[in-house]
Amino acid sequence: MSDPSPLLPPAFAQWFAQRGWQLRRHQAEVLAAAEAGASALVIAPTGGGKTLAGFLPTLVRLHQRPREGLHTLYISPLKALATDIARNLEAPVGEMGLDVRIETRTGDTPQNRRQRQRQRPPHILLTTPESLALLLAYPDAAAFFAGLQRVVLDELHALVPNKRGQLLGLGIARLRRLAPGLQVVGLSATVAEPERLLAWLSTPEQPARLIQGDDGAEPSIEVLIAGGHMPWSGHFGVYAADDLYARIKRQRLTLIFTNTRSQAEIIFQALWRLNEDALPIGLHHGSLEIGQRRKVEAAMAAGRLKAVVCTSSLDLGIDWGDVDLVVQVGAPKGASRLLQRIGRANHRLDEPSKALLVPGNRFEVLECMAAIEAIAAHALDGEVQHERCLDVLAQHLVGTACAGPFDADDLYAEVSTAGGYQGLSRQDFDDVLAFVATGGYALATYERYRKLQQGPDGLWRLTDGRLARQWRMNVGVIQDAPMLKVRLGRRVVGEVEEMFAATLTPGDTFVFSGRVLTFEAIRETDMFCRLADSGAEPKVPNYGGTRLPLSTHLAARVRGWLAHPERWPQLPAPVREWLACQVDRSELPNDDELLVECFPRNGRWFVVVYAFAGWNAHQTLGMLLTRRLERRGAGPLGFVGTDHALAVWSLRPVDDVASLFSVDILGDDLEEWMAESSLLKRTFRQVATIAGLIERRQPGQEKTGRQMTVSSDLIYDVLRKHEPQHVLLRATRADAAVGLLDIRRLADLLVGVQGKIRVRHLARVSPLAVPVMVNIGRENVAGSALDDLLDEAVDDLVAEAMGPRLAA
Amino acid sequence: MTLDPHLVPLQLGGETLMLDGRGAVWWPERSTLIVADLHLAKAEAFAAQGRFLPPYDSRATLARLVELINAHRPDHVVSLGDGFHRRDGYDRLDAADRQQLDALGLVTRWTWLSGNHDPDAPNGHGASAPELQLGRLHLRHLPTPHPGQAEIAGHLHPKAALRVRGRRLARPCFVTDGQRLLLPALGTFTGGLDVWAPAIAGLFAGPFDVLLCGRDGRLRQLPGSRLEGARRVKVRQGGT
Structure with missing residues (x-):
């Protein structure tokens, strides 16, 4: 294998050799696909040289035929990843002396650099789906992208199932229109159904090739049974802190994943209580102040930490430091997620990644066993996917109009080939267009305020240039829950969801950033706290976010363990006894x-x-x-x-x-409940924000918010009563069916x-x-309705005032 | 007296009023219905800024008015200001909604008090006035800090929240201390201001009662101290 690919120029072959590397098979296949002008999906485990595979054709091309102008666009879900990749590309570019300019463009890029990029684009631009949407909405977008040859989509598996993937799919369809013959390469971790990603990347004219990287060594995963003890409930795994601490001491750098932020806080505290050796153990989760997170990441990269307790905040993205053990505390919930997390350890393909699972209770032991079995069988979780989201389409239509006039038939043809929008009906497209233009209500009262106008040439255009600015302020589909700053005196130590803060009463204690805090007051967007008295038990240990759902696939495997006693010998003794007792009693x-x-x-x-x-x-x-x-x-x-x-x-x-x-x-009861459910209202708020019906909350705007906005709950109620088939309610129901319920x-x-x-x-x-x-x-x-709850509050009071006479 | 489940009697400044859980005051002795902050044609005002809110808010608000008028058959309806979201709101109404409002103008006499959103009453639609004296009560849009006599006011859109079994419930409400009565906003797209906001709580020197309007149109009476936020205010007062 001295000459693995005739497509690799001598300078490149030499560079590989100098590093002691060999061109991998999938890298050669990506080069071949590029040569043939084909799009491709590259599926390879972490450490497989996937990113280099994505960029290799670009570098080779620019080496052989130097040119000016934007050649390749790289899109990742994380800003930080874009920055990191830019740094990593400097090595081959610098060492081979290639004349290739690489720049990033994200929300953090200064205004003057952004302007310069539009005038004199780099060869390779690294960006995010949101920045792409913004670029596409400039009137000069057609000229800017006309010479684009390739697009590299990183962590595609993480983008495609959600609405950011929808936004990206629409953006790619637009790019294909502006730059015919565009090659799109998706990079993905191992997924259950690669054909879905492949379909997402393909168009009828240009089917994408599937390129599978070689599997790395099988991970070695064990379940920690701490001192033969196993709790009946809970997910925190605190009982195992001693054993966990002992393991951390032996490793170089341990990454401890938890499923929620509160879990992370609790494990972090438990470890520090044991930390007689003052091991440098850090904490990383989405509520912590960004500067604090950056510090932890830098310390990891510099090898100054022994362990980091984290949440999904470290699931994706950059590899900080030389992790040699991954711990999962609490149930893994899904085989794919667990595999992704385990992949954070040891980035050499030929060595197994090491992982330790710490179940929080007896059922979680079964879940851990099921996950290990699934990973060994290479059986991953199928993922529910958002498809044909009409709210994202509404945003895209306005963005397209910002760039210039469009023809509805052409745009429909373009959109219905986009990833995630294949099979979109013309009716849905027209309804979204009507919504964007005048609200799309049966009661057509907004004709005089219309935002999009069809001219005599049949093209749709914006009626007012100021609408483009309004759109730019609201672009994107990421829904941040309203956050409050957590203040300790004057210092900001992080953020919590407003929803969480609303559940607290002054005097309540909770764990935050490794400390027990006492809640004092909320003023505007600040939540004032003080340190709780030492030794105080947190009253509310639980805050933060979404519950990870147990995957259907893993649930089925847990049932399998229960139903097949012949496999029980592999289970720890307390679990075996528990199951045997169940057989006896029931x-x-x-x-x-x-x-x-x-x-x-x-x-x-x-x-x-x-x-x-x-x-x-x-x-x-x-x-x-x-x-x-x-x-x-x-x-x-x-x-x-x-x-x-x-x-x-x-x-x-x-x-x-x-x-x-x-x-x-599932009939009437469900309908009725869903209609009342706050979940549906919350979904509607997201849909209405993405579609541009209500404004995204901007930082610092909260003060005037009350006068300027109408509560989305009120809008929902009115719309449901008067126009239950309105396009936004259809979008809401579709979302709720996928995501929430x-x-x-x-x-x-x-x-x-x-x-x-x-x-x-x-x-x-x-x-x-x-x-x-x-x-x-x-x-x-x-299951009582709101009014009953109100009555109950009153009843409590009456009972208090009237004593036992009423209570009897 | 009827046993209408929507009504709760209230003594205010020596007059007997009936608070209606659907968001209005019914004054039987004077056959007068009092409503506040209808904010008609509010969605239109948003549409003019490029936010196409469902244009059914006026219709929904008018339906509430119709229900109240049918229930009480008043000789006189008083709007406590901000009847329209914008000065030209009447002209911006959808034709059907305008007809509905015109019809209501024929079945009863109207007085439109001036609000901060709509200083003038709609043309040809009953009388307009800055304020109104009825019996021993003063009716106005903005509450006065130290009224010489009992008053009924709107403007503030009071709302109160309480916590029941871990759930936070927030509803529009009446607020009163026996000398002043604040009405909830009747308009469909009207947000609310928590009763503990200084603009409301600061109006009352002593304790006050809050009556929450349930979704079923019935009232629930709670002393202010029982509501969410009560302790927060005490903490702050104790601290300064």
């Missing part, structure tokens, strides 16, 4: 039936369902079952869900339990178990029910 869920247990406890009647449908779907099911029980007069009192099971309890016993789960539960998952579950529901009536709580039962009291939401 039974185990099997592969194709739905196990439901009913038992009395403390004067309440419990129904526990082992649906393994994930927390989100269980929340929905809990809500629906509560409604049903209410109608049946069972007097439901509450429900609580985990990723694996759901418990509902009521005042009176429930008859004919199996019929509770009939499929029609897991309705489809619930529907699949209920349809699948019809006639196969096993009801067990027990005298007392079963072992398997314990992990869900111990959550009761932590989150207790009844």
